[in-house]
Amino acid sequence: MGLDADLAGAAKVVGAADEVVREALEVASKRTNGGKGIDDEQVHCERLAYAATELAAAKDLLAYAQGPGGADAAVPAMATAFAGEFALKLTSQVTAHLDAFGVSESRLDATLASAEVLAAARTAVDDERLSAIGRHVIEHRAVNHTPIDDEMAVMTRDSVRQFAEAEVAPIAEHIHRNDDLVSDELINKMAELGFFGMAVPEEFGGGGMGNLAMIVTTEELSRCSLAAAGSLITRPEILTKALLKGGTDEQKKQWLPPIAAGQVMAAISVTEPDIGSDVASVRCKAEPSGDDYVINGAKAWCTFAGRANVIALLARTDPDMSKGARGLSLFIVPKDTFPGHSFTMKQDGGGVLEGKADPTPGYRGMHSFTLAFENFSVPAANLVGQEKGLNKGFYLQMNGFAAGRLQTGGRATGLAQAALETTAAYAADRKQFGQPIGDFQLTQHKLGRMATHIAASRQLTYKAALAMDADESIALEPAMAKLFSSDVAVWTTQEGQLIHGGWGYAEEFAISRYVVDATVLPIFEGVKPILELKVIARNLLAG
Numbered sequence: 001m002g003l004d005a006d007l008a009g010a011a012k013v014v015g016a017a018d019e020v021v022r023e024a025l026e027v028a029s030k031r032t033n034g035g036k037g038i039d040d041e042q043v044h045c046e047r048l049a050y051a052a053t054e055l056a057a058a059k060d061l062l063a064y065a066q067g068p069g070g071a072d073a074a075v076p077a078m079a080t081a082f083a084g085e086f087a088l089k090l091t092s093q094v095t096a097h098l099d100a101f102g103v104s105e106s107r108l109d110a111t112l113a114s115a116e117v118l119a120a121a122r123t124a125v126d127d128e129r130l131s132a133i134g135r136h137v138i139e140h141r142a143v144n145h146t147p148i149d150d151e152m153a154v155m156t157r158d159s160v161r162q163f164a165e166a167e168v169a170p171i172a173e174h175i176h177r178n179d180d181l182v183s184d185e186l187i188n189k190m191a192e193l194g195f196f197g198m199a200v201p202e203e204f205g206g207g208g209m210g211n212l213a214m215i216v217t218t219e220e221l222s223r224c225s226l227a228a229a230g231s232l233i234t235r236p237e238i239l240t241k242a243l244l245k246g247g248t249d250e251q252k253k254q255w256l257p258p259i260a261a262g263q264v265m266a267a268i269s270v271t272e273p274d275i276g277s278d279v280a281s282v283r284c285k286a287e288p289s290g291d292d293y294v295i296n297g298a299k300a301w302c303t304f305a306g307r308a309n310v311i312a313l314l315a316r317t318d319p320d321m322s323k324g325a326r327g328l329s330l331f332i333v334p335k336d337t338f339p340g341h342s343f344t345m346k347q348d349g350g351g352v353l354e355g356k357a358d359p360t361p362g363y364r365g366m367h368s369f370t371l372a373f374e375n376f377s378v379p380a381a382n383l384v385g386q387e388k389g390l391n392k393g394f395y396l397q398m399n400g401f402a403a404g405r406l407q408t409g410g411r412a413t414g415l416a417q418a419a420l421e422t423t424a425a426y427a428a429d430r431k432q433f434g435q436p437i438g439d440f441q442l443t444q445h446k447l448g449r450m451a452t453h454i455a456a457s458r459q460l461t462y463k464a465a466l467a468m469d470a471d472e473s474i475a476l477e478p479a480m481a482k483l484f485s486s487d488v489a490v491w492t493t494q495e496g497q498l499i500h501g502g503w504g505y506a507e508e509f510a511i512s513r514y515v516v517d518a519t520v521l522p523i524f525e526g527v528k529p530i531l532e533l534k535v536i537a538r539n540l541l542a543g
Contacts, residue, residue: 007066007076009120010083014058016111017087020094020103021055024048025540027102035541038533044100046529049536051090053460053480058083060459068149069459074136075146077129078452084124085452087112091121127445130452134444137451142424144417146455148216148462156213157220163193164224172225175365176513181307181339182228182365190229191262195221196236199403201244204256211403211465215410219458222414223421226517227365230414234407235304238400239266239312241472242330246385246396255310255332265337267308268404269299269371270397277530279314279394280324284373286315286331291380293317293331294351295373301524305355305369306338312400313378314393323391330384330393333376341367351376362516402478404525406468409461409481412489412521416454419489419514423447423496426503426511443499450492457485476539483531486521493518 028048032038038045058079061069065079091112094101098108111117148154167189174180190196198214200206207213214237222230236259243252258264275281284297295315305311311333318327336345341357352374357367383389384396424447427438437443464477493514497504504511522528526535 006080010080013087016117024101029541045537049532057456057460060463061456068147084121087121130448131444133448138438142421160220168224168229196262197260200260206260215465218410219414222411223418241403242396242400267305269302292377295376299371303368304366325394328393332382363520405482406478409485412485416489416492419493419496457488479535489518
């Protein structure tokens with residue numbers, strides 16, 4: 001089949017899947033009262049949220065292949081293969097859970113299970129098609145030069161890639177092995193290039209470049225190191241979005257310029273030792289005292305808290321726990337910087353902030369801290385939004401978290417891309433049984449599937465970035481990008497490790513770092529099941 005015929009077949013497959021998913025969502029929406037009863041059908045709602053996410057990825061990759069991506073012959077092949085794989089998986093799920101999906105057998109037979117659609121899907125996942133993609137990947141060492149229909153994004157990708165390969169890649173392994181803190185030298189170099197202010201409006205000293213350029217930057221930095229560079233711009237981005245959403249004019253003028261210049265590094269503190277995804281149950285409290293608020297309580301998993309100059313802290317300002325999220329406020333807490341794995345900061349008035357980094361198998365370089373606040377004072381002027389922001393912190397933080405999830409889509413895609421590149425190079429160079437392992441069909445097939453899913457991850461994330469440029473308040477698209485891309489990163493890094501064989505378990509090969517780094521992606525910025533149920537399914541079923 002030619003490319004046009006392939007894409008036509010893929011369009012039929014995706015169209016049939018779209019019909020089934022839309023009908024299933026309508027059924028689930030009625031059954032759960034617009035998503036209010038999700039907890040009564042958690043298993044199916046999780047399944048349906050993931051199917052809708054994969055459908056979005058298939059649509060975005062297909063649209064890209066029909067547009068600018070068509071200039072690369074491999075892209076239509078990947079779009080076709082992904083569409084077929086997704087449709088066959090969805091057909092199997094609907095067949096196994098017909099009552100839950102609420103799609104009749106006759107309707108299934110007329111859509112996904114029709115002879116025409118099944119034939120197109122089977123052709124799409126032909127083993128030779130995926131092996132051919134794999135050969136293309138090996139030949140080109142998997143380098144990502146796929147077209148972007150945005151000149152600024154292309155220029156950004158090229159310049160950031162050059163920087164990351166020169167400045168980040170040489171230190172990435174040392175930081176990981178020694179659990180070192182990201183150096184100020186690297187931070188200063190990134191600041192000089194404007195990495196921390198890409199989405200900050202120009203009036204506040206930022207680049208005002210929008211989310212697509214920012215995601216391309218995150219992707220390229222993460223490709224060289226998730227922890228040593230790729231995540232550095234996420235925390236400032238979360239605080240920036242919260243300030244732009246609800247900060248006063250004075251607060252924007254005070255904080256955004258130094259954030260954009262990289263002079264103020266931020267940490268985000270929401271989670272508590274006994275409170276994970278149930279943010280509305282936050283107990284760390286902030287009580288007014290003169291011109292200050294006094295903070296008491298514990299926080300957990302506050303990444304970069306030692307080095308950070310400020311902590312964006314979500315604390316309870318209304319002691320009535322029955323008010324849940326409506327009793328939380330967001331504070332900008334200034335602090336000294338500390339280089340080690342633990343610190344104690346004492347205020348003249350007796351307040352104390354203690355932090356201890358929790359050892360982790362991967363995602364090293366920024367350190368994630370458990371914090372203890374004891375009568376720690378923060379100026380009342382640092383309550384984001386002042387009086388208008390009192391007890392509105394949850395909503396400001398959630399807006400910031402949407403930006404963080406979008407960033408995670410970029411981080412995951414960059415990490416997966418790194419795994420693809422290093423595995424393609426290994427397959428080309430490593431010889432077994434008298435020939436390079438890349439000559440074997442199974443290796444080619446595996447690399448073809450890896451590349452296909454990464455391409456879908458990338459287009460889903462780019463589309464979410466553009467959607468967020470149009471409407472900063474969206475939650476669904478960034479959540480989908482985070483969900484799917486994180487899973488792609490986990491799977492592709494592990495698949496790459498297996499292709500490396502025994503050497504994939506050796507620390508001297510970068511793939512071993514990629515594997516342990518990837519495992520954190522489905523956890524932070526909303527652990528996977530919560531993201532599926534409380535964000536994606538809830539948005540989809542609300543109509």
